[in-house]
Amino acid sequence: MRLELREISKRFPGVLANDKISISVDKGQVLGLLGENGAGKTTLMNILSGLYKPDSGEIVIDDQVRVFGDPHAAIAAGVGMVHQHFMLVPVFDVVEAVALGAEPVSGPFRAFDRAAARNRIVELSEQYKLNVNPDAKIENLPVGVRQRVEILKALYRKSDILVLDEPSAVLTPSETEELFGIIRSLAATGTTIIFITHKLNEVIEVADKIVVLRRGRVAGTADPKTTTRQALANLMVGRDVELIVPKGPAKPGEVVLGIKDLVVRDDRLELAVQGVDLEVRAGEILVIAGVQGNGQTELVEAITGLRTIDSGEITIGGHHVERASPRQVSDLGVAHIPEDRGRDGLIAFMTVAENYILDTYHREPYSRRGIFNLKAVSERATQGVKDFDIRTPSIQTLATALSGGNQQKVVVAREFSVPVQLVIAAQPTRGLDVGSIEYIHRRIVEQRDAGAAIVIVSTELDEVLAVGDRIAVMYDGRIVGILAGDDATLENLGLLMGGAIFGEGTAA
Amino acid sequence: MRALAGLARRALVPGLAVLTALILGAVVIILTDFENLAQIGSDPAGALGAAVGGVFNGYGAMLTGAFGDPERIRLAFEDPNDRTIATAIRPITETLVAATPLIFVGLAVAISFRTGMFNIGGDGQLIVGALGATIVGVGLQTSGLPSLVILALAIAAAILFGGFWGFIPGFLKARTGAHEVITTIMLNYIGAQVVLFALLGPSLRAAGSSQPISKNMSAWVDVPSIISLPAIRLDYGFVASLVMAAAVSWLLFRTTKGYELRAAGFNPTAARYAGMSAGGSMMLGMALSGGLAGMGGGFLVIGATGQLTNDLSGGIGFNAIALALLAGLRPSGVVAAGLLFGALTTGGKVMGIQSGIPFDLLFFIMAMVIMFVAAPGLIRTIWRVKVAKPAPEIASVAPTAPAEPV
Numbered sequence: 014m015r016l017e018l019r020e021i022s023k024r025f026p027g028v029l030a031n032d033k034i035s036i037s038v039d040k041g042q043v044l045g046l047l048g049e050n051g052a053g054k055t056t057l058m059n060i061l062s063g064l065y066k067p068d069s070g071e072i073v074i075d076d077q078v079r080v081f082g083d084p085h086a087a088i089a090a091g092v093g094m095v096h097q098h099f100m101l102v103p104v105f106d107v108v109e110a111v112a113l114g115a116e117p118v119s120g121p122f123r124a125f126d127r128a129a130a131r132n133r134i135v136e137l138s139e140q141y142k143l144n145v146n147p148d149a150k151i152e153n154l155p156v157g158v159r160q161r162v163e164i165l166k167a168l169y170r171k172s173d174i175l176v177l178d179e180p181s182a183v184l185t186p187s188e189t190e191e192l193f194g195i196i197r198s199l200a201a202t203g204t205t206i207i208f209i210t211h212k213l214n215e216v217i218e219v220a221d222k223i224v225v226l227r228r229g230r231v232a233g234t235a236d237p238k239t240t241t242r243q244a245l246a247n248l249m250v251g252r253d254v255e256l257i258v259p260k261g262p263a264k265p266g267e268v269v270l271g272i273k274d275l276v277v278r279d280d281r282l283e284l285a286v287q288g289v290d291l292e293v294r295a296g297e298i299l300v301i302a303g304v305q306g307n308g309q310t311e312l313v314e315a316i317t318g319l320r321t322i323d324s325g326e327i328t329i330g331g332h333h334v335e336r337a338s339p340r341q342v343s344d345l346g347v348a349h350i351p352e353d354r355g356r357d358g359l360i361a362f363m364t365v366a367e368n369y370i371l372d373t374y375h376r377e378p379y380s381r382r383g384i385f386n387l388k389a390v391s392e393r394a395t396q397g398v399k400d401f402d403i404r405t406p407s408i409q410t411l412a413t414a415l416s417g418g419n420q421q422k423v424v425v426a427r428e429f430s431v432p433v434q435l436v437i438a439a440q441p442t443r444g445l446d447v448g449s450i451e452y453i454h455r456r457i458v459e460q461r462d463a464g465a466a467i468v469i470v471s472t473e474l475d476e477v478l479a480v481g482d483r484i485a486v487m488y489d490g491r492i493v494g495i496l497a498g499d500d501a502t503l504e505n506l507g508l509l510m511g512g513a514i515f516g517e518g519t520a521a
Numbered sequence: 522m523r524a525l526a527g528l529a530r531r532a533l534v535p536g537l538a539v540l541t542a543l544i545l546g547a548v549v550i551i552l553t554d555f556e557n558l559a560q561i562g563s564d565p566a567g568a569l570g571a572a573v574g575g576v577f578n579g580y581g582a583m584l585t586g587a588f589g590d591p592e593r594i595r596l597a598f599e600d601p602n603d604r605t606i607a608t609a610i611r612p613i614t615e616t617l618v619a620a621t622p623l624i625f626v627g628l629a630v631a632i633s634f635r636t637g638m639f640n641i642g643g644d645g646q647l648i649v650g651a652l653g654a655t656i657v658g659v660g661l662q663t664s665g666l667p668s669l670v671i672l673a674l675a676i677a678a679a680i681l682f683g684g685f686w687g688f689i690p691g692f693l694k695a696r697t698g699a700h701e702v703i704t705t706i707m708l709n710y711i712g713a714q715v716v717l718f719a720l721l722g723p724s725l726r727a728a729g730s731s732q733p734i735s736k737n738m739s740a741w742v743d744v745p746s747i748i749s750l751p752a753i754r755l756d757y758g759f760v761a762s763l764v765m766a767a768a769v770s771w772l773l774f775r776t777t778k779g780y781e782l783r784a785a786g787f788n789p790t791a792a793r794y795a796g797m798s799a800g801g802s803m804m805l806g807m808a809l810s811g812g813l814a815g816m817g818g819g820f821l822v823i824g825a826t827g828q829l830t831n832d833l834s835g836g837i838g839f840n841a842i843a844l845a846l847l848a849g850l851r852p853s854g855v856v857a858a859g860l861l862f863g864a865l866t867t868g869g870k871v872m873g874i875q876s877g878i879p880f881d882l883l884f885f886i887m888a889m890v891i892m893f894v895a896a897p898g899l900i901r902t903i904w905r906v907k908v909a910k911p912a913p914e915i916a917s918v919a920p921t922a923p924a925e926p927v
Contacts, residue, residue: 317794340796343795349794356790357794358791359788360784360791360792361787362787363784363787367780371784371795372794372795372796375777380776384776384777385775385776387775
């Protein structure tokens with residue numbers, strides 16, 4: 014079906030989230046909707062799926078003006094959403110999860126006709142090559158398959174227009190490729206697809222047409238055949254951005270971080286890091302690449318003193334830190350940018366100033382003998398806000414009120430507010446927009462050039478390739494390969510990340 | 522000026538909540554005024570008028586009961602002597618007397634909630650603290666020490682006993698993950714039984730009494746009165762509660778320990794990442810909390826009552842939770858809310874006696890106040906005002922604290 018959104022506007026208190034947005038997509042076409050966080054993508058899609066009512070403008074499907082009062086109306090009109098966070102009942106099997114809310118019934122008591130639902134699901138799964146086992150339990154399925162179940166759910170409800178919200182955020186590179194295959198085959202059979210993302214490569218690869226949103230407006234449209242990543246990035250941000258922060262060659266010095274034969278267990282006491290050897294030198298950036306959940310988190314926690322290790326050695330600047338506490342590690346001049354900044358790096362209901370001193374509050378000039386010097390705190394925090402261009406109404410604003418990018422800047426500003434010899438940055442740009450990514454990378458490169466050793470853990474291949482002087486690929490708790498930054502390509506990294514070197518034998 | 526504006530903004534929701542609750546209380550008074558409502562068929566205007574008059578009578582009695590009777594105050598000015606002055610100021614001093622333990626335990630609740638610990642054990646900590654004060658007070662009866670020295674030792678014992686009673690759940694949570702809501706509630710029962718046991722023994726029990734009541738200690742130890750007039754019970758325990766409010770505020774917002782407590786309370790994982798000991802904060806926060814509640818118990822038993830009974834706390838622990846939330850967990854707010862609750866309870870008793878409106882209506886009003894504070898959206902809708910989202914302190918004390926040991 015052809016879908017058209019005409020001059021959609023939606024205002025929230027203080028923000029014009031959508032300002033006369035007009036887009037259209039034809040039957041069987043894939044529209045890539047690109048924009049930074051806060052550009053209005055999600056609001057627009059919530060309007061399309063009936064969650065919000067637009068203040069003005071209309072939704073037109075096949076030349077018919079539609080008004081969606083609620084999500085049911087949108088589903089009835091053939092609009093199916095695949096949310097970023099899956100909405101599946103974990104203890105259900107695929108048939109139950111897909112049919113939930115639209116169960117076929119039979120008999121006098123209108124009992125759930127499982128066989129009918131199952132038949133239809135099998136049929137759809139085959140038709141679109143979704144390859145989903147209808148009897149598997151949701152909680153036992155890998156993330157990529159769960160997403161296909163979500164797609165199946167939309168198709169089961171006879172959706173002709175499918176909206177995918179940041180679908181690749183949780184997928185491995187190969188799962189993403191599979192997803193693109195599915196999207197293409199859906200489009201080929203006449204499904205209209207809107208693909209929301211902030212990843213430039215993906216729209217270029219899969220979309221037939223690209224619309225870029227910026228600050229609630231359509232900033233421009235592009236043809237994926239002719240456009241470039243750079244052009245799209247500039248459209249998204251509204252200025253010239255550097256996708257790859259320029260940096261000179263690394264000048265590696267002394268070994269700062271030394272890891273020998275490290276073994277660490279995860280929370281379930283299973284082996285997560287299984288004998289890692291690694292050396293990181295002053296003045297270089299080592300990126301640890303890999304699919305989420307291959308032991309990177311546990312490795313970082315072991316280095317930073319947050320997790321007790323099973324065996325092995327860790328030294329930082331020559332000091333053994335196998336049994337050190339997080340504070341002792343931090344006092345050695347280690348900056349830690351945690352993976353989940355909302356949970357681990359910030360205290361949402363404390364102010365920007367209070368967050369700025371989160372791991373240095375016990376030192377002068379912030380406090381002496383346990384009593385704060387509030388003047389020093391506010392002076393330094395004000396300076397940090399200025400230096401790192403943190404957009405906040407004041408240093409007394411609660412951290413939770415800041416955007417993701419500005420929150421991360423608070424974390425980075427804090428970690429870099431004292432001299433560091435080692436930076437451990439886990440997913441430093443996850444979920445950030447292009448402009449913020451550029452900024453954070455620039456600051457990290459500055460630290461490298463000032464002589465710090467840098468470890469970045471990343472699952473984003475773009476980031477891995479953009480900043481790594483050396484790239485270590487982690488798979489199943491081991492380092493399966495170390496590449497020089499210049500030798501790394503999407504292909505060889507992708508293979509290593511899938512465990513190509515060790516193969517099936519060791520993949521537990 | 523900005524500070525004043527901030528104060529007004531913070532007081533807006535609690536203020537409107539109190540007002541709304543009083544209005545709803547008035548509605549309940551009218552609807553349960555069956556005598557007048559029976560007349561509504563024959564004389565609707567008169568019946569309604571009389572019912573509304575009943576509200577004014579009741580609330581009027583509450584006001585004079587809490588703050589004093591203007592007529593008596595006038596008399597005291599015309600003929601100032603000990604008796605007239607005492608009668609004139611007695612309501613307001615009784616309000617302060619009632620507020621004192623509420624402020625202590627309210628501060629205890631505030632500090633524990635700020636640490637992310639849902640301390641429901643204020644009652645137990647208060648009474649165990651009072652037991653500590655009583656043991657010292659009775660034990661030193663024949664020591665010949667000056668009253669003030671015995672007082673200081675008794676209050677120190679109250680802090681230690683209450684602090685220990687608070688430390689237990691903090692320790693259990695930090696080391697084993699035992700949820701503090703369960704352990705503090707259970708320790709309330711255990712505390713009450715410990716006190717009962719102690720009072721049934723011969724060493725503390727009042728001579729000749731078969732009831733669980735301790736000896737009256739006022740003959741040899743007392744908290745000095747602020748105003749020495751007959752029948753005025755107000756003593757320096759109230760001043761101590763204000764000092765403790767200032768101290769708690771200073772601790773929470775001016776010291777690194779307080780910062781650690783708040784950080785661990787809001788987000789224990791981030792606190793751990795920052796090198797703090799979240800478990801240590803839990804134990805310290807709970808010990809401080811218990812110590813404050815125990816201190817309140819100490820002042821109560823040495824000062825206002827003079828002897829320990831096993832029903833000493835009278836639900837103060839639970840009212841204190843409500844008032845700490847009403848106060849947005851701010852020490853200054855705890856003082857204000859403590860005074861309000863003190864006034865409501867003191868005035869409510871007078872209302873019950875003078876106007877026949879049952880004292881229990883006060884529980885209704887207090888409960889409504891808390892519900893409105895917890896749901897600012899309701900206040901916003903009713904009064905058409907712009908109010909901020911729930912205070913983060915309140916929003917965050919919801920079950921965010923992890924149950925696993927840290």
